[in-house]
Amino acid sequence: MNRVLGSKLWTKSFMAVSMCSFFIYLNVYMLSTAIPLYVKDALHGSEQQMGLAITLWSIGVVALRLLSGRWMDRYSLNMLSVWSIAVFLLGSSLYFGAAGIGFLLVVRMLHGGSFAVASTSTSTLAMRIIPDERKGEGISYFSLFMSVSMVLGPACGIYLWDKFEKGTVLFVVSAIVSGLALLCLLLVPSSKGVITSFKTHKRGKPAWRELVEPKVLPISLAGFMLSFSYSSLTSFISSYTEELNQAGMAGWFFIVFALIMMLSRLLVGRVYDRWGAGCIVYPGVCFFAIGMLALSVERSSMVLLLSAAVLGLGHGVLFPVFQTIAVEGISRKRRGIATSTFLLLFDIGFGAGSFVLGWIAAGAGYRTMFSIAGMTVLLSAAIYFWMVRPLAVSNPKPEEEIQSIQ
Template identity: 40%
Template sequence: MNTNKLWSADFIKICLSSFFLFFSFYTLATALSVYVTNGLGGSDTQAGLSMTVFVIASVLLRPFAGQLMSKYGEHKIVVISLLLFLLFSMAYLGVFGYAMLLLVRFFHGGTFAIATTSTNTTAIGIIPEHRKGEGISYFSLFMSLAMVIGPFVGLTITTHGGFTAMFALCAVCSLIAFVLGASTRRKADKQVPAAAEAQPKKSKSKLHWRDLIEKKAVPIAFSGFVVAFAYSGLVTFMSVYAHEQAIDQYASYFFVCFGIMIVLPRPIVGKLLDRVGEHVIVYPSIAIFTIGMLLLSQASSPVLLLVSGAVIGLGYGALLPCFQTIAVLAAPAHRRGLATATFYLLFDLGYGIGSYTLGSLASNYGYRVMYIFCAIIIASSSIIYFTLHHKRKRLTNAASEEAYVS
């Protein structure tokens, strides 16, 4: 058996399952604000709340994903969570009011949290140990492709085919994600049982916060929280902002430019991460992401809108897989599922709080001010990253070298 092989059949299947899972998510996330404001006659704040409710459920359930996988098995949780995600994707076709939409969004968010955590954990387990950075980068590339194609297709179908067609497409994509995920299996890591032998005694005692959170992933997860807060304004309100600027016909192409610049440098980013370390990628990516948001805040023409999309894609596309890899590698091998859940817990929390807060900000001060505020938030993530990760790692390495010399 070639343990160096990355592109195995199971890795390809879990990547494609993740693609269709996130395709459904991003199609809904982008088009739902239009559905709430135009289809249901709601306000910008209500559009933001429809995303926030989704994320609240994600935040509540994601910490339990690691425990569920440990207790019932990784594959079983992948299958059940993807099946439930499919059922609630179909439920949008029966929504007849805003209150019912919020109810469906809540349950859909909970199943999304478990499904994404379990598929992420499966993918990480399949990737060869010494190719984690590269493998996670490629795996997240499929999420990024969904991030590009989903909004484009969602806005296009909503414009030409209506909301029912959009909901039906999301249900079909959820079905494909379920079939692919259910057919994916990975061989158990032989080192995990030995590392986890100390766990059974704890399983019989009361549930402790360490059973739900991997504390070593928390520092980088806080940086992810800040980035997600700002990023939520892009996904949730981009279509409404473009409509306000009278360039809404170009909104879907914004996400195409966004996605192209995520996809093109991704293979390089993964290899750089394994070879030269994370700091070389993180700081330039934050700067590029910030500049992109500032350009978006001033976008009154199609050209500037598309350029801002490309710049944001380059910055965000390099930043997210880097943060995720740092979180995973910070944890012991048998707690990497928890590390993934911890990272996305704070990412979801930032996304949810951001959707509601930025929606209120946009209602009072306009979208230009909102995107300038997002740029400031993104820039501040560099300070958080330096304080909670870079500086701490430097001090840890210095202490290790000193101990080795002595």
């Protein structure tokens, strides 16, 4: 695809919103690895309470994700982003006062809800900044910043928890990181053309179409299947490596996974813009399924790392492609809702996968669980072939052009 004038990607605004997203996800990944340890060691909580701290975070994310798209398309996108990250900063700061498990659980819900709005609004803001003719490339680079946080976040969280007692330094650093996210966002100029129209029911309640974009449900369902399968890695790899008497391999697994995912996202956008989604989706699904099946049949450390690389390649190409498909063919005023719809089903898939696959692991073992996770992700390819691909042909791109914020 030939580049045209005005198609500059690496603008100050794009860099600022990408760094903002990096700091948001760095905060989340730092705390996601350390909070269960904080509940167990500092608050002397049970395993059920450790799980509840994760569950309530997810409930906050899903509840606010559902509303975030409607808010973005009703109010100023920049203003909503600033306020949501400000609340995200507040949530990070409140961990200092979490001396009891009850208060911590409330903070987790607040933090998760603010993350849902902040991550959705910054992703939508990035899509408005990225030129349409470089949409695939731009989204893959934007998601690359999230991938870097996946490498640094868990390692930083575990290091700060192990190095300093009671999590005080960890919470200080997480609050500083949230503040940096807010600072980066303030460098992005306010976008014009704020949507003010808003359909409601007769009783003043928003129509369901103002909460969910029906056009992106098929690709969101494919994302649900990917997230369902992916949850088995983040939730159970540490326990699986302990079962194999290779506890030290869990960290290396995620490092290899994240590094390969980062490298794949450097290339996937250009491939998408030139050859389309089909040549990426099918190989990506196959890579992810093969990686899962490799985990289920082999126990050596070398195979663990090889499977991490294959899984990182699969996830690295699939997530940005699915997210790009979700906003293609969607009008400017509906892209916020489209983004929140896709991320909502992705979040639900992650939560459902953690529960269902955990239940399977408890009853049938990790090998069976990873086998089922590998077969589940194959449904993403089937959904793409039967439900998404036909829509891409029948639904042309919207006529209006989206102005880039330079």
